[in-house]
Amino acid sequence: MNxxxxxxxxxxxxxxxxQDIISLIGEQNVxxxxxxxxxxxxxxxxxxxxxxxxxxxxxxxxVLHINFGASIEDLKN
Amino acid sequence: MNxxxxxxxxxxxxxxxxQDIISLIGEQNVxxxxxxxxxxxxxxxxxxxxxxxxxxxxxxxxVLHINFGASIEDLKN
Numbered sequence: 001m002n003x004x005x006x007x008x009x010x011x012x013x014x015x016x017x018x019q020d021i022i023s024l025i026g027e028q029n030v031x032x033x034x035x036x037x038x039x040x041x042x043x044x045x046x047x048x049x050x051x052x053x054x055x056x057x058x059x060x061x062x063v064l065h066i067n068f069g070a071s072i073e074d075l076k077n
Numbered sequence: 078m079n080x081x082x083x084x085x086x087x088x089x090x091x092x093x094x095x096q097d098i099i100s101l102i103g104e105q106n107v108x109x110x111x112x113x114x115x116x117x118x119x120x121x122x123x124x125x126x127x128x129x130x131x132x133x134x135x136x137x138x139x140v141l142h143i144n145f146g147a148s149i150e151d152l153k154n
Binding site: 004017020021023024025060064065066067 | 101135143145
């Protein structure tokens with residue numbers, strides 16, 4: 001299986017969801033990207049369909065927006 | 078690992094998320110509950126912290142609200 005990508009921005013909601021996702025699907029199956037620190041990934045994430053963080057981009061290209069931490073618009077510095 | 082519970086209400090957003098969740102964490106690890114058909118489970122789900130569907134209740138008791146299909150209030154008949 002290809003890896004999923006978990007996008008977050010370091011907020012408490014994100015960190016909590018990250019722990020849950022890792023324990024559910026396994027650390028080896030998910031790449032973690034902190035959009036607050038990796039600004040160059042914001043455009044990539046948006047193109048993939050990301051609207052908010054935390055969110056999980058699945059191997060088949062679907063975006064699962066989980067709870068609600070922050071709008072992706074708010075991450076653009 | 079205890080099973081997670083995936084709550085949904087049959088809406089297209091729910092069905093899409095259900096397929097993703099099953100493929101990510103494995104069908105044997107998740108119980109599916111259709112709150113539109115199992116009205117007696119709505120109170121149980123609310124007590125667990127469910128605010129909307131689709132959502133995943135993890136084995137450690139956290140609720141991951143995924144995308145947004147319907148508010149749990151709208152499911153009460």
